[in-house]
Amino acid sequence: MKKLVFLMLVALSVTKLWSQGVFPSETNEKFKEDRNFRIPLIGETAPSFTAESTNGTVKFPSDFGNNWKILFSHPQDFTPVCSTEILELAKNQNEFDKLGVKLVVVSTDALSTHVQWKKSMEGLSFFKTGPVKIEFPLVDDKNLSVSKKYGMIHAATNTTQSVRGVFIIDPNNIIQAIYFYPRSVGRSTDELLRIVAALKATSSKDYMTPINWKPGNDLLVPIPPKTDATSNTAVPAGYYSPAWYLWFKKATN
Secondary structure (H helix, E strand, O other): OOHHHHHHHHHHHHHHHHHHHOHHHHHHHHHHHHOOOOOOOOOOOOOOEEEOOEEEEEEOHHHHHOOOEEEEEEEEOOHHHHHHHHOOOHOOHHHHOOOOEEEEEEEOOOOHHHHHHHHHHHOOOOOOOOOOOOOOOOEEOOOOHHHHHOOOOOOOOOOOOOEEEEEEEEEEEEEEEEEEEOOOOOHHHHHHHHHHHHHOOOOOOOEEOOOOOOOOOOEOOOOOOOOOOOOOOOOOOEEEEEEEEEEEEOOOO
């Protein structure tokens, strides 16, 4: 009798799917399509979101005005690598302020866990200078809404291990740089400060930065400068050219 009831239920389910024009293979394909979250690319507008955070409700990116913004993401609270990264960001808050950068951290745990995590980190003497204050918001992304908008949920897995992206966004809310790191490798605050400085130095499109460029170094010139026909030299003052395809502008300190 139980077997007969089971078979009847199966038949009813199949009939319902058939009547709706839905089949198991199509359902699987739909599932895959729904999880095909796309990473927004350099030059595209940063996806907006509204979420709760340790600093209250955050409307990103509008709440941060005409500033540069760095959106950090973390797969989980209380993870060792992520904890050191947040502490290092907090330690360098003044350096980011000097560059006009606003920091926003997204993690896939709930706000209540964020609050405990922040409290714990602020009580640590991780640096020789003592504890640090975490002034930037830790955003609640327990429903993975932000992670999906930024393409950080892998289509083949339910885990959040790929929520390790960094998105650098300019004052016009355009994405200018993207980094992804594995969970086992800590991110470099020095590199983040360097790339923002480089992006600001080249924002006019008149210059580019060479390999290992740091603030104060010479800049590359994409188009050779005009030469002065009355001068004895073919290289204008303030420039130098080791090859016809390489032109540099001397830094002005």
